[in-house]
Amino acid sequence: MAPDDMVPEHAKQHKLKQDKAKKCQSTIRPDGDCEPDGSFVFEAHEAWKDFHNSLRQFYEVGELCDVTLKVRLPLLPVDFLTGTVAKEDMIKANLSCRDLLDEARNYHLHLSNKVVPDFQYSFRTMPRKHTAGVLFCVGGRGGSGDPFRSIECYSICKNSWFFGPEMNSRRRHVGVISVGGKVYAVGGHDGSEHLGNMEMFDPLTNKWMMKASMNTKRRGIALAALGGPIYAIGGLDDNSCFNDVERYDIESDRWSAVAPMNTPRGGVGSVALGSFVYAVGGNDGVASLSSVERFDPHLNKWTDVREMGQRRAGNGVSELNGCLYVVGGFDDNSPLSSVERFDPRLSRWDYVSELTTPRGGVGVATVMGRVFAVGGHNGNIYLNTVEAFDPRMNRWELVGSVSHCRAGAGVAVCSSHISQIRDVGQGSSNVVDCM
Template sequence: MPYVPSPPQRNDSLPSYSRTAPPIPPAPVKRNSFQHKLRPASEIYYSVSRASSASLRKMAYDKALERPGSADSASMSSCPIFTHEVKTLFRDSFKTLLEFYESGHLCDVELKVGDKSFKCHRTVLACASLYFRAMFTSEMAESKQGVVTIYDIDENAMEKLIRFVYTSKISLTTDNVQSILYASSILQIEAVAQACCDFMKTHLHPSNCIDVRNFAEQHNRVELMKTVDEYILDHFLEITGSPDFKNMPVNLLERLVSSPDLHVETEEQVYDALMAWVNHDAEARGEHLPGLISHVKLALMDPTFLMEKVETAELIKKNHDCRDYLDEAKYYQMSLVSLVPDVKVTPRTCPRKAYAGVLFCVGGRGASGDPFKSTECYDVRRNKWFDVAQMHTRRRHVGVCSVNGLLYAVGGHDGTEHLSSGEVFDPKTNKWKEIHPMATFRRGIALASLGGPIYAVGGLDDSTCFSTVERYDILTDSWSSVASMTTPRGGVGIASLKGHIYAIGGNDGTSSLDKCERYDPYLNKWTPIGSMNKKRAGAGVAVLYGAIYVVGGFDDNSPLDSVERYDPKSDTWSVVNGMLCCRGGVGLDALGGKLYAVGGHDGSNYLNSVEAFDPITDTWTVMRGIQQFRAGAGVTACDSVLKNLRKVVRNTSERLQFLIGLVQY
């Protein structure tokens, strides 16, 4: 065999160490500290340097010998690992990529959009756009093409989106936001699409909201659709005056008028808006009228408007379904004055939240035992409670009622003594004003209005339960006595219905009562009526759809969750679905076709929870709770425009903050 010379070895090659484990150094020899000899500093320096250099070479050698699962690897796993991170690298890299894009360097694809073309980097596009990622990583023809044509996208919007993927910045205006939203939706650049939606939400106006709603629906932007729908519900009356309203799609219009959250002041406004929309093209839109009218609450309109405007409309007269809805409304209104038997309750007889009124919770007491003078108001559209002006006096077990849009609070206990005083709250000014006091000091009193005057019924002090009744004349600001009840009743509940006042339950000083009685103001006489199924005092009582409901209260031992309904025609009580928890000292009133049970005591704790009863479904639903845990509060609904009340409260708060600032200054 001929001689083959070995290949020359390069000077820069690493030495070929044998792959053997390094030798274990011998154990250090123990020396007496006195045996050490002093060495020159230079000798120490050079020996340390040689040792350090050898240690570094040994670490590199040992690292080269590491193998997964080996003993050497296991021994090295406990060694510290240093990770260096340059947090600005990605920004610097994208700055460089932007420079490459602007100069056309290293670009590997050209996008043609309209009359413009853009040289880009596939990787950058694929990182930001799911559309391009799918295009460039699949077997599509475009994945191998140097020039790719994009159709149906505005070239200016495309240019802004390309710069966005290189810079993460994009400028939105009212002129370009729709084209950019369209392009970003097609190219699946969700960050930009969401930014466009957020921008459009903040620039909604009655003149553009319908167009925005249609655009959002075309691109399936669900959150934007929801926001625009809420805006249209809040600004319906303003939108009906815009030219775009008459071009609103019928499905959107029907969705709006069927909503209980539609913000209108009267149902007549809804009817006028619908008829204007239909009459814009009566021949084509007439077929939609029955479906639209089915959501209008004709029964809640003014009788004169119903007879003179609705009944005489040609489109209504020609349609059988519309005439049926009109007849339903007539019968409902006649049932309110007992001209015909009660009719069935339907969603068309439930008022919309915007004009249903507001609910007030007044006074009461909590776990500390001290009575409150705070007043909370319920926003039924937003399911939220907010504070209004406080009373002048603390009051627990106070009687409350509303008359002509004003809230009256009378009697109660202030924590020290029983009260005969009263005060009235005006939602238009957010102020309380004192009224003339009653003749009797009492708590556990109940108030009701009947034909104008206010009646203060029953109550108790520390020694007596009262059967006496006083009547307050609003015009003269004076009290007078009327016939007393047949039974003393502290913690009584009362309701006014079809010309009579009903006194429900209470406590006669010995035990809770199931007995009830009725007052006739013309005869000035109380007459017993049918007894409840359970004894109860401190119960909530309210009228809804021609029936009296009584909820919760205390029997002689504990709080109750049971609910009963009284039919004045048959003079009988029937049990309905009970509340979700026991409530003694609960406040109750009807608002927007539902009953609201507020606060109370469950036998262990004061409550701030609220639940609402729907008579159509016979169910209770948990609502937003009041801010204070309280029982013995007065709860009543009041005919007041919530939007105006919120504005007055806000202005009052701003003035107060201003005055506080002046004092501090």
């Protein structure tokens, strides 16, 4: 008889459950950190509990809550929260666990622009460093005027930048966004002509792949993603500014036109916030704009909203804690250091702390609860410095620099893990001075 045949069947099942549970439980680290997929951690704990339930008739609710505290429930998908976590009997039976679940629900309501009285952000609403994604700085131009192919990536854990694989095309004033763990670069100018083409970077292959082209070639466009599709908004060429808006369907690799904006906007900023896509500032071909409008995809309609306090184009736009941040840019005379914040629940703009230096053509994205401003032009030179805004301190501070001084780059946060992206060393040999 084989040794395994001597083990009773129920003991085999216990052993399998134990091995699975121990493997899963190991994803919860001693410091409370956990692996990138929070839902996996919750399921890991369920596997551990399943083993214990096979040995005893009760389970300590306190232990469940202790592990639940280590899982940042607000950052889990809504369908997992409502379909799995909320249906767990032991969570429903414990007030402390239910409070954590309510916090997660209120967080999602807050982000959807609903007014949630007394809602407060906590450490549970902030991603851990190794799950926060990778910050990409894509393309742009430096002192020579020639656009870059080069990509620089920021490691949050190491607080350092490194070069990633280059794009197929040089691109300045390019639209960049990350959706589904991939990075998309759209349009721009290659130094000779305006571009309508798009390429996509897949961290799993470490390559850029050409995708379908837009209908209108342009630079100075902004990208936003809402509910799956990518929206390419505004832009300009050598003759005019555009109010054109195109929508890209990722699955079919096709572009289609949607309702145009009310105002042409070149050098516009954009972000998806709640159930709308916002178009902020830009230049209409005559002057920089303080006006703002938002797109409702269900109505296929743009509506004007309250304007900013300052006219600006070439500004960076990002979302943080349910608010829209507009950073730097140019008025009709010079680059700006001012930063404004829009709260859609109050329909109100407020100024926050200024940048440490003016930045026109700045790239902006949100990482780990801070707004990062990368590069730009300060009126004298192209910049390679990077600074970050902490809303709790209402303060910008320098946090290092990219290798290439650049403005007109696209900046986005990709949900991939930093280890997936290959460091290509020095990147492009076309490193220019900052003048």
